[in-house]
Amino acid sequence: xxxxxxxxxxxxxxxxxxxxxxxxxxxxxxxxxxxxxxxxxxxxxxxxxxxxxxxxxxxxxxxxxxxxxxxxxxxxxxxxxxxxxxxxxxxxxxxxxxxxxxxxxxxxxxxxxxxxxxxxxxxxxxxxxxxxxxxxxxxxxxxxxxxxxxxxxxxxxxxxxxxxxxxxxxxxxxxxxxxxxxxxxxxxxxxxxxxxxxxxxxxxxxxxxxxxxxxxxxxxxxxxxxxxxxxxxxxxxxx
Numbered sequence: 001x002x003x004x005x006x007x008x009x010x011x012x013x014x015x016x017x018x019x020x021x022x023x024x025x026x027x028x029x030x031x032x033x034x035x036x037x038x039x040x041x042x043x044x045x046x047x048x049x050x051x052x053x054x055x056x057x058x059x060x061x062x063x064x065x066x067x068x069x070x071x072x073x074x075x076x077x078x079x080x081x082x083x084x085x086x087x088x089x090x091x092x093x094x095x096x097x098x099x100x101x102x103x104x105x106x107x108x109x110x111x112x113x114x115x116x117x118x119x120x121x122x123x124x125x126x127x128x129x130x131x132x133x134x135x136x137x138x139x140x141x142x143x144x145x146x147x148x149x150x151x152x153x154x155x156x157x158x159x160x161x162x163x164x165x166x167x168x169x170x171x172x173x174x175x176x177x178x179x180x181x182x183x184x185x186x187x188x189x190x191x192x193x194x195x196x197x198x199x200x201x202x203x204x205x206x207x208x209x210x211x212x213x214x215x216x217x218x219x220x221x222x223x224x225x226x227x228x229x230x231x232x233x234x235x236x237x238x239x
Contacts, residue, residue: 034081051167074156078135085139125159
């Protein structure tokens, strides 16, 4: 079976599974879920292909076991990313002149997680690259741990088991085998839609707030500096 041929062979899901087996899948899922070095790994296509191979008996493991282990690897990966961000992140990423992060970006991330934390953790699971950095930023922002672990499990289950089961359910359809690349690309595009909608909504809200601030009238009595005796009394009062 030929899957994604959009990069080097060592990133091809079929090659990775044939070479490293289920252990390799679990290591990649763990790394992509929360380690900085894992952001380039093929998570979605790898899970989808794993489901296909289980259905076609090319991966001789029970589907329930595969899904359970993948979910566990995904949850533990996010957990590692969160702890990394919480323990090491502030020392590495909070400096204003950091090449990776700036202080203002960390503050924005904190505000984002305070407002959209649970939703963002689930949605980020389905977006390549974003899912790698989300738990790390959550740790840097010191997101409430109980909330993080709850939605980490939910997101890891929906993504890890969901994409694998999708591949398994479509594994016996001939059309899928002939158009795997297009289907995997479509899965990635569909997964980005919720994030794009949220981004556009936030951007529109920011523009409205900026326009409202620019249109707000200025009170001349507030802006005009005081002079004379009254002005002197005002300065003495401030002292």
